Amino acid sequence: MPNCNSSTLPIVLFDMDGTLLDLSFDDFIWNQCLPERHAQAHQCTLQQSQETLSQxxxxxxxxxxxxxxxxxxxKVGVDVLKLQQEFQHKIxxxxxxxxxxxxxxxxxYRCWLVTNADxxxxxLKLENIALRPYFEVMVSSQQLGYAKEDVGFWQSLQQLHSFDPTQVVLVDDTAQVLAGAKQFGIEQLITITQPSSLKPVRELSSLNYxxxxxLVELLSFLPQSQVKDVDVKTA
Structure with a gap:
């Protein structure tokens, strides 16, 4: 078995919604529940509500x-956080x-959670899904003042938690986020084919990464000596 030093391993940066968590919860909240509650609150039809929210x-x-x-x-006159809390069992x-x-x-491996969730x-999601024990760093874009799509997010993250962009792997389901990270200098970028179980698997030809x-497929993108170790332990 190879002698492995964790300091030589890349840091693995994970997105949360659509990567570690099923995006179906967010799809349900934003595309089904919120239009219904918005229509009720503003006494309009569901179609009118959907059109307004879409804009x-x-x-x-x-x-x-x-x-x-x-x-x-x-913006919409519906308590969105309360709505998420109401259906948190779907996370x-x-x-x-x-x-x-x-x-x-x-x-x-050192794992960091980098999310656009406020x-x-x-x-709320950490109260329902026990991700915390696996992560050394957990950062919300709200803390940094930039969405992950903005190169400013990655610059601010680096100032807060020093890291070498060439020595990290980022896993994220959003193309615009991956593009922002690439602009910053992160080269090892991996995306997700089916972020939401409510939507079909995306065609590989439509993805640029x-x-x-x-998720266990990620191991094939990490140093091969490490993957062999996993195979031995789980055989």
């Missing part, structure tokens, strides 16, 4: 406001989530 979404997509429960509560991990995190922990939403579905 709002397009205006703010990939910005810090897009991920803010407080912003959307004020679920993606396939292989804990198996992968446990294997990485055993192999000595701090109240992050707190290496892609995985079951």
């Amino acid at each position: 709002f979404y397009q205006q703010h997509k990939h910005t810090l406001s897009w991920y803010s429960s407080k912003y959307w509560t004020a 679920q991990p993606r396939s292989g989530c804990f198996k992968l995190l446990q294997q990485l922990k055993e192999l000595g 701090q109240p939403s992050l707190k 290496p892609a995985i579905n079951h």
